[in-house]
Amino acid sequence: MNNQSLASFANEHKKLLEEQLRKAIKDIEAPTIMKEAMLYSLEAGGKRIRPLLLFATLHAFGQASQKGLNTAAAIEMLHTYSLIHDDLPSMDNDDLRRGKPTSHKVFGEAFAILAGNALLTYSFQLIAATPEQFASSHIKLELIIEFAKAAGAEGMVGGQAADLEGEGKALTKEELEYIHVHKTGKLLIYSVLAGALLAGADKATIDKLTRYAYHLGLAFQIRDDILDLEGSEELIGKPIGSDMNNQKSTYPSLLTMEGAKQELAGHIHKAKLALKETILYTSLLQDIADLVADRNH
Template sequence: MEFKQCLKERANFIENILKEYMPKEEGHQKTIIEAMNYSLSAGGKRLRPILTLEACKIVGGNEADAIPFAVAIEMIHTYSLIHDDLPAIDNDDLRRGRKTNHIVFGEDMAILAGDALLNYAFELMLSTSINKENPQKYLKAINEIAKASGIYGMIGGQVVDVQSENKEISKEKLDYIHNNKTAAIIIGCMRAGAIIGDATEIELESITKYAKNIGLSFQIVDDILDIIGDEAKLGKKVGSDIENHKSTYPSLLGLEKSKEIAYELIDEAKKSIKLINKDIRFLNGLAEYIIDREY
């Protein structure tokens, strides 16, 4: 099967399970659940939950055990997008081809929708793990996601990103932003999936290196697409990095050098995953998709 078709089928699977795990839009919580669903159901590549399941599968685990974690990671990712789009941060009015959450529901409800998705993600992971035969394994997986999305991961990267606007920063600081704001959550979701699948230390290390490399490459490609991308395909406004005076790989190193580094990272990712003696075709295809994507 062609990789893009395979990716589409997996994304459709994620779409369906997201609907299953979200609460009904009713009662006093109706408005907040509507706001949560509005952004969660807006589509997207669904790479993070797909990677969670693939990491579990590739080490010989049961994908079904990792499904609540895949759903939770997409909730966490979506909450971060809702908050990123707020006027106080990126002030975007378009996300995934539709109006951003705060434009539709107001800033107050958008903030609460993001908070609710984050909290519900951990409620979901914990509630489906406490009665498992080996709860300690699942707690380790939850800890991976908590660290990846917290002050020493995604939020830490976002803080430095906000503080660096309108400033010239070093490549070292830019790498810190990208490795934490973007790559950390990819690393966390893949490590969580691998832990649930009972990965060996060698397998876990290999998956970690793969995730780190594709995560950084993904963000570099995002930086590039913000300059040369097609807004209709991206589903969001281009040129926002320049508008918000953000340092990016292209602004520091130029487009061609940025592309070269992104390709090198993908090559490293593919090398690292070879250490896993399983069917790695999907992960190789995903690495190539990241570097060649237009949206």
């Protein structure tokens, strides 16, 4: 096992992933505008943190990245669909995403909804089509069931619904955490879980890794809330203070900025502890935790 730096690992795997995404869309037989809308949002950049988590998990087991390529692409497609729909006028009504016009601004609302639906649908197809040598049929079905749970009413979509319901209300920390664990946490957890399932991990190891991802997910969200107040508009690609202006409950608004930073540090600490309990080669996963804690966009 080589001691590759996270930066070069991330860079290399971002290329691998983006090539896979382009290839997947190219292969689809569909109206041109459909494929354009799907690709536009897939290529809008982003940190590709979820695929990176999957690849880093495979790496922790000493397993080849190729094994997780289909599932990583599926996760990124799912994440992209959720952004397209989140930005819609009836949802967050955002005109910009990562500094680029949002899907409905470019293609209109109807095509934005359809592009999201097509990405969501295709993500399942990609997992199911993982080559036989990388995953047994049994593992693929497990990947699909867990993916649906993480993505659907029990996961991300449920979190989006709770988020909408909570708009304009003063939330408790528990309510805020429910939203984040579901809206963003479940898919981050799934990214690590998928790597572990593909690597044939035992139940105890899976529990430790998903605990890592759980705390990482909360840390990720707290950092997001902090960046919304303290970040650089240029780097995060949206106006500073938009949560406050939208009267959104955030960690800083509930715990003060100092309290939010302590909470963030606590989750990073717990995430790393969970990794230390495993016998895996977790340096990249550790580095991802540091990256999440310190990221400026």
